[in-house]
Structures are given as C-alpha cells and as structure tokens.
Amino acid sequence: MPQYKYGFIGAGRMASALAGGLVDAGLAAASEIAASDPNAEVRQAFAERLPGAHLHGDNAAVSRHASMLILAVKPQVMGAVLGNLPLGESAPLVVSIAAGVPIAKLEAGLAEGTHVVRVMPNTPALIGRGASGFSGGTHATADDLASVLQLLEAVGIAFEVPESLLDAVTGLSGSGPAFVYTMIEALSDGGVLAGLPRAVAHQLAAQTVSGAAAMVLETGEHPALLREAVASPGGTTIAGLAALEQGSLRSTVIGAVKAAAERSQQLGRN
Ligand SMILES: NC(=O)C1=CN([C@@H]2O[C@H](COP(=O)(O)OP(=O)(O)OC[C@H]3O[C@@H](n4cnc5c(N)ncnc54)[C@H](O)[C@@H]3O)[C@@H](O)[C@H]2O)C=CC1
Numbered sequence: 001m002p003q004y005k006y007g008f009i010g011a012g013r014m015a016s017a018l019a020g021g022l023v024d025a026g027l028a029a030a031s032e033i034a035a036s037d038p039n040a041e042v043r044q045a046f047a048e049r050l051p052g053a054h055l056h057g058d059n060a061a062v063s064r065h066a067s068m069l070i071l072a073v074k075p076q077v078m079g080a081v082l083g084n085l086p087l088g089e090s091a092p093l094v095v096s097i098a099a100g101v102p103i104a105k106l107e108a109g110l111a112e113g114t115h116v117v118r119v120m121p122n123t124p125a126l127i128g129r130g131a132s133g134f135s136g137g138t139h140a141t142a143d144d145l146a147s148v149l150q151l152l153e154a155v156g157i158a159f160e161v162p163e164s165l166l167d168a169v170t171g172l173s174g175s176g177p178a179f180v181y182t183m184i185e186a187l188s189d190g191g192v193l194a195g196l197p198r199a200v201a202h203q204l205a206a207q208t209v210s211g212a213a214a215m216v217l218e219t220g221e222h223p224a225l226l227r228e229a230v231a232s233p234g235g236t237t238i239a240g241l242a243a244l245e246q247g248s249l250r251s252t253v254i255g256a257v258k259a260a261a262e263r264s265q266q267l268g269r270n
C-alpha cells in the first residue's frame with residue numbers, strides 16, 4: 001500500500017510551492033507528503049517550509065511508496081532520474097512538471113503501461129493562485145486526469161490542453177510570473193523616478209498589477225475596455241500609453257512569451 005499521498009522527486013522551488021499550496025488547500029496533510037532530493041540544504045528548506053513532511057536523499061524511498069509521484073527535477077536530469085526510478089507494486093500515477101519534456105520521453109523511460117500526466121504549473125501555486133495546463137499520456141484514465149485537475153485546482157486554475165500546446169502554456173503562465181515581476185520592478189522604478197519613496201512605490205506597483213489582474217478575472221471585461229475606462233481624453237494615462245507604444249511594450253511581451261515557448265520546445269528535443 002502506498003504510504004504517501006503525494007511524492008515529489010526533486011524538492012526544489014516548484015515542488016515546495018506545489019506541496020505548500022496543496023497542504024494549505026487541505027488536499028493533504030504534510031505527513032502524507034514525501035520528497036527526495038540529493039541536496040541536503042534543499043531537503044532542509046522543504047522540511048522547514050512543510051514541517052511533518054518526509055524527506056529522503058534516495059528517490060526510490062519516495063517513488064516506491066507514493067500514490068501520485070510528481071517529477072519536479074530540471075528537464076536536463078529527467079533522463080537520468082527516469083532510468084533509476086523503481087515504482088511500487090500498486091504503480092503510482094506519474095506527473096511530470098518539467099518544461100519541454102514530452103510525454104513520449106517520460107513513457108519511454110518508465111515501466112510499460114505507466115499512467116503519466118504532463119503538467120505545466122507556475123510558482124503562484126504556493127499561494128493558491130497558480131495557473132496550469134496539463135495533458136494526459138497514452139495510459140492516463142479519466143480518473144487520473146480528474147486527480148490531477150483536483151490537485152491543480154486546489155492551488156489555482158487549470159486547463160486540460162493538447163500536449164502540443166504545453167510549450168505555449170510554458171511560455172505564457174509557466175514563465176509569465178518572471179515577466180510580470182520585471183513589469184512590477186519597472187513600474188516601481190518609474191514611481192521612484194517621479195519622486196516616490198521606494199517602499200511606497202514597490203507596494204503601489206504590486207497592488208496595481210494584482211488589482212488590474214483581478215479586474216480582468218472578476219469582471220470578465222475585455223482588457224481593452226478596462227484600459228479605455230482608465231484613459232481620460234487628453235489625460236495622464238493616454239500620455240503614458242503613448243510612451244508604452246513608442247517602446248513597443250506589446251511586441252516585446254509577445255516576443256518574450258514566444259521565446260520562452262520556443263525554448264520549452266528545444267528542451268524537449270534534448
Ligand atoms: N520554477 C518555476 O517557476 C517552474 C518550474 N517548472 C519545472 O519544474 C521543474 C523544477 O524546477 P525548479 O523547482 O524551479 O528547480 P529547482 O532547481 O528549484 O529544483 C529541482 C531540484 O531537483 C533536484 N535534483 C537534481 N537531480 C536530482 C535527482 N537525480 N533526483 C532528485 N532530485 C534531483 C535538485 O537538487 C533541485 O533541488 C523543472 O523541470 C522546471 O522546468 C515548471 C513550472 C514553473
């Protein structure tokens with residue numbers, strides 16, 4: 001019988017964000033979670049973040065005893081990890097969150113018939129505001145997909161997509177938090193340039209991004225209409241928007257998502 005409801009292979013940033021998020025959401029107790037990582041400092045940080053979770057240096061101690069096994073290692077080490085991953089008798093559902101690694105590669109590295117789901121989450125899962133895409137493998141059942149959806153919805157929103165679109169999800173919501181942090185930093189810098197104290201500018205910038213995003217999600221209004229409601233004729237906002245267009249903000253952001261999606265595709269070919 002599996003001992004752990006969720007087992008993580010790799011206990012780094014994304015594993016601890018997901019594990020923390022699902023405990024906060026009440027999907028599992030920390031004692032029902034195990035994680036393995038060769039790095040003792042990483043194990044310690046995970047244990048400090050999630051007191052009661054079981055930490056191991058050996059992947060087999062987790063992979064043999066988990067109902068759902070979440071592969072949270074870098075794409076570059078996935079091949080080596082799969083090559084030495086004994087599964088328990090009641091084989092777990094294997095979920096990979098690695099950017100770019102195709103389902104076919106995961107299935108080829110695991111025992112024949114293993115149920116696999118590939119997921120692309122993001123770090124705001126830690127605070128229940130994640131955004132994920134997922135896709136089932138050859139042997140994944142409706143129940144498997146429902147279990148993964150339950151996990152992802154406990155930590156945010158999730159969409160099932162064809163595997164061919166997971167690189168696009170990676171470019172947008174997987175990498176997207178980093179793009180938005182850059183935007184927050186830039187807004188804050190703008191505030192400081194205009195004379196605000198840094199601490200005030202920082203808070204105003206983050207709350208503005210969070211509030212604007214909530215307006216899109218909660219009103220269901222198109223962003224263009226919401227933007228029009230901010231920009232008075234001859235006012236301040238339209239002057240700022242003109243400066244944004246001069247700096248090609250939109251094509252720069254589109255290019256960032258495209259570059260990240262292409263990099264995800266490349267990682268899959270390695
Ligand atoms: N950080 C992010 O925002 C997101 C990351 N991902 C994916 O999640 C995966 C993990 O990324 P992060 O958590 O950011 O990286 P990370 O570097 O924080 O964690 C990866 C962990 O794997 C461990 N590891 C290395 N070799 C191992 C092995 N043989 N067995 C077990 N563990 C091993 C490392 O010691 C490290 O602690 C990656 O594949 C990444 O593409 C997906 C979505 C978002």
Ligand SMILES: O=C(O)[C@@H]1CCC=N1
Binds near residue numbers: 099170175
């Ligand atoms: O940068 C990366 O490769 C990972 C995947 C998505 C977000 N972080």
